[in-house]
Amino acid sequence: MKQPMGGTLRGVIERLDHIASFDFNAIWLSPIFKSPSHHGYDTSDYTRIEPRLGNEADLRELIDQAHARRMRVILDFVANHTSSQHQSLRAALSDRDNPYREWYNWSRWPHYRTFFNVRNMPQLNLSYGSPARTYLLQVARQWLEFGVDGYRLDYAHGPEPDFWVDFRRTCAETNPDCWTFGEIISTAEVQASFAGGMHGTLDFLTCQAFRESIARRASPLSKLAAYLEVSSQAFPPDFSRPVFIDNHDMNRFLFTAGGDERLLEVAITLLYLLPQPVIVYAGTEIALNQPRSIYQDGAIGFDESRVPMVWSDQNRLRKHRKLFQELSQLRDRYHSFTGARWQCLLVDDQKQLALWQILVGGQPVLHLAVNLSDVTQTITHPGSDTGKAEITLESHACLIFKANF
Secondary structure (H helix, E strand, C coil): CCCCCCCCHHHHHHCHHHHHHCCCCEEEECCCEECCCCCCCCCCEEEEECCCCCCHHHHHHHHHHHHHCCCEEEEEEECCECCCCCHHHHHHHHCCCCHHHHHECEEECCEECEECCEEEEEEECCCCCCHHHHHHHHHHHHHHHHCCCEEEEECCCCCCHHHHHHHHHHHHHHCCCCEEEECCCCCHHHHHCCCCCCCEECEHHHHHHHHHHHHCCCCCHHHHHHHHHHCCCCCCCCCECCECCCCCCCCCHHHHCCCCHHHHHHHHHHHHCCCCCECCCCCHHHCCCCCCCCCCCCCCHHHHCCCCCCCCCHHHHHHHHHHHHHHHHHHHHCHHHCCCEEEEEEEECCCCEEEEEEEECCEEEEEEEEECCCCCEEEEECCCCCCCEEEEECCCEEEEEECCC
16 A cells, blocks of 8 residues: 555544434444554554544544434554554663563563564553553543543453453443443353453354355355354343444455345344344445455455445435434334344255244244345245245345234
């Protein structure tokens, strides 16, 4: 790349009405703190905003404008490591006995440990009582006092688990309504072990299941159905698992689905019926694609999926906005499907058909029929108030209907 891609805080402010029109009620910003990189995941100063993104006045206006629209603002918080340009590392490298040496983990001075061997991302020492730990807790408090509403915790598996307990306590003391969720790419049991340190974790497991079964159609629907019936069992009832189908570190769902917007709509529909907070990667709401895979020879890595938004096609915007508004209204009607359970009534892997009923409070409230095949098909419902019923579905489509049809 010749120059960084991406927007600014001012740009987000100017598009708040677009975001609100899709009935989103929160904005998660990728890192905004001062950083030498375009992605911002190596922080050189946690107390300052990266100048190319804006300044404190811009962030203040963004928070105020978002709150006026009943939207929260969540910041990406990188605690595991800093930038190699952070003044604390520079000081630590200047002298073996410099007190800033305690801020980092070392194999042997002056050789510091890093995030996945990335030289410009030195790993912080966040053990109990360490000065770096104290500093990050102060920073978290500072931005909550400024007005942000929560944090997405980058690579939360890195720091000591007890650090997150302190972090959550600090956040709760500063803003009792603060919401924190971590990036932990691991088993359900490992994710659940962080329950005392954060409100929840990003649901990479469901993301992977959706991408394999719906986007790639490489995994049978019966496997997805079996997963959805047990996916929440490892977690405490109050543990939040924000669910998504793509993010900034993977190929976009639409690209993975071969550009098929019908499959994207199926995935979004299923996503909104889950009893979990929903996260939509910027651009996915308008079916934004990407030119090539992040893994392709000559690609620019993750930046292939971090393409700029397309604002010019108003017909496209209206079409997709309608879907999100309808799904959002459905979630509101059933209280975000809190405590809901999915029960598979029918699945046919050969025909790529599935039928679920969604139960709230033990009672069926909705049915969902899915056809991932390349042809129009009819599903015979195993039972209804009037006996058997037939549902005809076009290819790569789904249909929601009431349980007492």
